Amino acid sequence: MIVFENPGEIDIRSISTFGISVKEGANPIGFFGTGLKYAIAVLLRTGHQVAIHSGLSVIEFGIQKDAVRGQSFEFVTMAVNGGEPVSIGFTTQLGKQWELWMAYREIACNCKDEAGAARYANVTPAAQAGQTRIIVTGEGFEAVFADADLYILGDQPTQTIGTTEIRNRRGNCLYYRGVRVMQLPRPSLYTYNLTAKLELTEDRTIKSQWDVYHRLSVMVLQAKDDRFIRTVVTAPEETLEGGLDFHGWSVEPSEQFIRTVGDCLSDRMMKVNSTAQKVWMDCTKQEFAPREIPLTAVQKATLERALTFCERIGFYIRDTYPIKVAESLGDGGLGLARDGTIFIAERAFHLGGTKQVASTLIEEYVHLRHGYADMTRELQSFLFEKLVSVGEELTGEPL
Numbered sequence: 001m002i003v004f005e006n007p008g009e010i011d012i013r014s015i016s017t018f019g020i021s022v023k024e025g026a027n028p029i030g031f032f033g034t035g036l037k038y039a040i041a042v043l044l045r046t047g048h049q050v051a052i053h054s055g056l057s058v059i060e061f062g063i064q065k066d067a068v069r070g071q072s073f074e075f076v077t078m079a080v081n082g083g084e085p086v087s088i089g090f091t092t093q094l095g096k097q098w099e100l101w102m103a104y105r106e107i108a109c110n111c112k113d114e115a116g117a118a119r120y121a122n123v124t125p126a127a128q129a130g131q132t133r134i135i136v137t138g139e140g141f142e143a144v145f146a147d148a149d150l151y152i153l154g155d156q157p158t159q160t161i162g163t164t165e166i167r168n169r170r171g172n173c174l175y176y177r178g179v180r181v182m183q184l185p186r187p188s189l190y191t192y193n194l195t196a197k198l199e200l201t202e203d204r205t206i207k208s209q210w211d212v213y214h215r216l217s218v219m220v221l222q223a224k225d226d227r228f229i230r231t232v233v234t235a236p237e238e239t240l241e242g243g244l245d246f247h248g249w250s251v252e253p254s255e256q257f258i259r260t261v262g263d264c265l266s267d268r269m270m271k272v273n274s275t276a277q278k279v280w281m282d283c284t285k286q287e288f289a290p291r292e293i294p295l296t297a298v299q300k301a302t303l304e305r306a307l308t309f310c311e312r313i314g315f316y317i318r319d320t321y322p323i324k325v326a327e328s329l330g331d332g333g334l335g336l337a338r339d340g341t342i343f344i345a346e347r348a349f350h351l352g353g354t355k356q357v358a359s360t361l362i363e364e365y366v367h368l369r370h371g372y373a374d375m376t377r378e379l380q381s382f383l384f385e386k387l388v389s390v391g392e393e394l395t396g397e398p399l
Contacts, residue, residue: 006115108151161219163195
């Protein structure tokens with residue numbers, strides 16, 4: 001069983017009455033006064049046993065089945081000091097969408113608000129004057145308690161930027177004042193805990209996701225940690241950070257943000273968040289182009305052979321668009337079509353020689369010539385049609 005205990009005695013009326021929330025601690029996490037009822041309903045619905053000690057008074061909760069207009073309901077009952085169970089005005093359908101961990105979160109937050117703590121116990125402790133205890137028995141709840149740090153943060157942040165705490169670990173949840181309040185639509189590279197006042201719904205979840213993304217974006221804009229900024233603005237699109245919008249918030253970015261984004265644009269063009277690039281351009285009044293490098297004799301020969309090969313199979317790239325070789329276009333990026341120019345990363349020459357350079361030239365040429373984007377049906381169809389046409393030329397007969 002899990003025992004939550006804190007100093008003071010809970011008023012029994014607050015257990016069964018909606019709209020009462022009187023917290024002893026300063027700056028409480030909870031404030032609605034309905035969470036405990038939700039938690040009790042969820043626990044009973046999932047087969048757990050629940051009891052509360054208010055000083056020397058022992059309150060036990062149970063279920064009484066009854067029908068309303070022909071439909072069966074499980075009414076929650078409360079028995080004080082072994083007395084007759086009395087229905088307290090709600091059923092186990094309360095908090096119907098809640099999961100078991102939400103019941104834990106609610107009780108734990110109430111306990112934390114009252115300067116209390118939780119622990120395992122093998123036997124039910126005796127009621128004690130001046131103490132409130134909530135006792136939950138059941139394996140499911142014990143399993144949730146074993147993973148308590150997933151729902152209420154128990155460690156210290158790696159760094160704090162403004163009113164946002166950052167923990168250097170991946171996550172899939174957002175926290176508010178140390179409590180899980182949002183399942184993220186995409187995994188995050190860091191774990192974030194917002195500490196400034198944030199509006200929640202009655203079931204202690206985020207009311208406005210827009211507000212969350214706004215706060216995170218502004219936090220990154222004001223960051224001064226080069227490594228953190230670099231990781232966020234080059235984050236993959238499938239992560240939370242990769243989808244942040246940094247442009248248009250009317251917030252002056254830190255000098256470190258501008259400097260780091262500029263460095264990333266030079267070294268990692270293919271991965272830089274496009275809205276971070278807009279911020280950089282607005283602040284520096286500069287256009288960006290990948291850093292060009294001179295070709296060695298071998299690289300020049302390789303490029304010439306690649307261009308000649310492209311012409312032989314019907315791609316007349318030479319002298320159609322400027323071709324520039326860049327020091328880097330990002331992790332894995334070998335080519336880039338931008339502003340009427342074909343950029344090739346130096347890495348393409350090292351990976352596959354003439355064959356790799358030729359394929360990169362063809363791909364970027366198609367992007368510029370026909371406007372087809374990467375990984376689209378249009379690009380796929382064009383390339384297959386071109387392949388068939390080349391086959392026709394090789395065989396000397398049309399299909």
